[in-house]
Amino acid sequence: MAPLRESERKEEIRVIYMEIWDKMQSFDESYAESYYKICLKNLGREEKEFFGPSLNMNSVDTDFFKSKGFWIAAFAGVLIIVLLVFFILWFSLLVE
Numbered sequence: 001m002a003p004l005r006e007s008e009r010k011e012e013i014r015v016i017y018m019e020i021w022d023k024m025q026s027f028d029e030s031y032a033e034s035y036y037k038i039c040l041k042n043l044g045r046e047e048k049e050f051f052g053p054s055l056n057m058n059s060v061d062t063d064f065f066k067s068k069g070f071w072i073a074a075f076a077g078v079l080i081i082v083l084l085v086f087f088i089l090w091f092s093l094l095v096e
Contacts, residue, residue, distance in 0.1 A: 004010060024032050064070050 004013065007013070024035070027035075
């Protein structure tokens with residue numbers, strides 16, 4: 001691939017850049033600054049790195065297993081099922 005300054009599509013890419021610049025004029029100054037800083041930071045990275053990892057089941061984030069809320073919800077769900085079965089059996093014995 002040729003560098004941009006030697007590319008035949010240089011003008012097409014410049015038009016895209018100007019479109020981004022025009023759209024950025026309607027945003028807040030701090031947003032625009034942070035957006036361009038992120039772009040500069042990621043400039044030159046591979047496309048896969050820039051856009052983030054693809055969905056891969058090997059890299060599933062399991063931090064939610066360490067939170068109290070998850071364990072409380074899991075315990076409550078199991079407890080509700082056990083109590084529901086208990087009360088159904090208890091009620092069926094009363095009806096007999």
